Amino acid sequence: MSDMYDTQSLVNAAGGAPGGLPVQEPHGPGEPAKPSPDGAREKPRSLWNDAWHDLSRKPMFYVSGLLILFLIVISIWPGLIASASPLACDLAKSQDGPTSGHPFGFDQQGCDVYTRVVHGARASVSVGLFATAGVTVLGSVLGGLAGYFGGWWDAILSRISDIFFGIPILLGGVVFLSVVKGGNVTTVSIFMILLGWPQIARIARGAVITAKQQDYVQAARALGAGNARMLLRHIAPNALAPIIVVATIALGTYISLEATLSFLGVGLKPPAVSWGIDISQASSQIRNAPHMLLWPAGALSVTVLAFIMLGDAVRDALDPKLR
Numbered sequence: 001m002s003d004m005y006d007t008q009s010l011v012n013a014a015g016g017a018p019g020g021l022p023v024q025e026p027h028g029p030g031e032p033a034k035p036s037p038d039g040a041r042e043k044p045r046s047l048w049n050d051a052w053h054d055l056s057r058k059p060m061f062y063v064s065g066l067l068i069l070f071l072i073v074i075s076i077w078p079g080l081i082a083s084a085s086p087l088a089c090d091l092a093k094s095q096d097g098p099t100s101g102h103p104f105g106f107d108q109q110g111c112d113v114y115t116r117v118v119h120g121a122r123a124s125v126s127v128g129l130f131a132t133a134g135v136t137v138l139g140s141v142l143g144g145l146a147g148y149f150g151g152w153w154d155a156i157l158s159r160i161s162d163i164f165f166g167i168p169i170l171l172g173g174v175v176f177l178s179v180v181k182g183g184n185v186t187t188v189s190i191f192m193i194l195l196g197w198p199q200i201a202r203i204a205r206g207a208v209i210t211a212k213q214q215d216y217v218q219a220a221r222a223l224g225a226g227n228a229r230m231l232l233r234h235i236a237p238n239a240l241a242p243i244i245v246v247a248t249i250a251l252g253t254y255i256s257l258e259a260t261l262s263f264l265g266v267g268l269k270p271p272a273v274s275w276g277i278d279i280s281q282a283s284s285q286i287r288n289a290p291h292m293l294l295w296p297a298g299a300l301s302v303t304v305l306a307f308i309m310l311g312d313a314v315r316d317a318l319d320p321k322l323r
Contacts, residue, residue, distance in 0.1 A: 051314075051317040051318050052317075054316070054317040055313060055314070055317045058313050058316070058317075060309050060312070060313050061310065061313040063306075063309065064306045064307070064309035064310040064313065065310065067302065067303075067306035068306050068307065068310060071121055071125055071303055071306070072125060074118055074121050074122075075121045075122040075125040075126065076122075078118050078119045078121070078122060081118055082114060082115045082118035082119065084112055084115045085115070086111065086112070086115045086116045086118075086119040086120075086273045087111070087271060087273075088111070088112070088115075089109045089110040089111040090106075090110040091109065091110045092110065093106045093110040094106065094107075094108055094109065094110045095107070095108055095285065095288060095289040095292065096110075097289075097291060098291070102114060104117065104291060104295045105289070105291040105292070107278065107281065107282065107289075107292045108281060108282070108285060108289075108292065113278075113291065113292060113295050113296070114295070116273055116278055116296070117275070117278075117295050117296055117299050119273045120273050120274050120275045120277075120278060120296060120299070121275075121299070121303070122273070123185060123258070123268055123272060123273060123274045123275075124255045124258055124259065124274065124275055124276075124300070124303060125255070125303070126185050126189075127185055127188050127189050127192070127254060127255065127258040127268075128251045128252070128254045128255040128258070128307070129251070130185065130186075130189040131188075131189045131192035131193055131196065131254040132247055132250055132251040132254060134189065134190075134192075134193035134197075135192065135193050135196040135197050135199075135200050135247070135250065136200055136243065136247045138193060138197040138200075138201075139196075139197040139198065139199065139200025139201040139203075139204060139243075140200060140201075140204045140243055142157055142197065142201045142204075143157070143200065143201030143202060143203065143204030143205040143208070144204045144205070144207075144208045144231065144235075144236065144239070146158070146201070146205050147204065147205035147206065147207070147208030147209040147212070148208050148212060148227070148230075148231060148235065154205070157201065157205075160198075161198035161201060161202060164194075164195060164197075164198045165198055167195060169192075169195050169196070169257065170257070170260065170261075172191075172195050173191055173195075173257070173261050173266065173267070174261075174264060174266050176191050176194075177191060177261060177266040177267060178266050182269075183262075183266065183267055183268050183269040183272075184268065184269075184272065185268070185272075188258055188261065188267050188268060192254055192257065192258075196250070196254070199246065199250070200243060200246060200247065200250075203242050203243055203246050204239065204243055206242075207239035207240075207241075207242050207243065208235055208239050210239075211234075211235045211238045211239045212230075212235055214238070216234065217230065217234050217235060220234050241318045242318075244314060244318070245311065245314055245315045245318055248307065248310055248311035248314050248315075249307070249308060249311030249312070249315070250311075251307045251311075252303070252304040252305070252306070252307030252308045252311070253304075255300070255303055255304055255307065256300065256304050258274070258276060259274070259275050259276035259279065259300050260276065261276065262274045262275075262276025262277050262280065263276045263277075263279055263280040263283075264280075265280065275296040275297070275299055275300045276300075278292070278296040279293060279296050279297055279300070282296070
């Protein structure tokens, strides 16, 4: 995933005035700011304002944003569009096709596929959000401290990261979750955080190393700014861009990973409602009742695609080389 952005260009774009977020001139280098019609000088935009300006002009951002907003809403309140229980099943309707009031048909146990697809969004989105939040916080803190202080701290973190990078995440999930009893959202999210933080840590380390070499950071250090002030006020705001890009794209990856682990039987387990569980149960009946597989698989694909589209739009807005 590291080849999907340019960390150096993102961090350089984040460099700017000390004591706050950077600014970018809306005019050519060396040219004076253009006055507005009333004679006042045009106020320069910060990196984040400039990124939002670019995002607001991209249809892909609005399409993915609306899809994600819809997914979050039905994850919190699935009863808004599916009032029935996903565990209410009738074996007499096993594998029946779509009927009135049941547009997606029934699964092998006679459960309404539509209701299970709607309620399955909660598990997938919850795992994705929790895992991404944990990976981002843990990786940013460890990587940022390693990049700022360097020395033995940086060396130890690099060797630990190499060890975790050598573990295939899918194989690690099969081993880890097979040992841990009771597959639920918490255990699956913790597993993803344990194996996912090194990627964000490396991104944060590189961003902080680049940011701390900027002139405004050197000036703040010469004026006697402490480490806490340097990190929180001058370096962190200007090293966030590449971290945000990677975290946004990784969210879709974690959702698909949860579905894969649940499909293999080591992730979420019944009575939990998950798209991965439904796909696993429907895979053996794809010839007799293809609707059992197509709807949960389609919901999973649209969800992952929405987060990847959002990540691409954010990357394009924050990377100056892609403008």
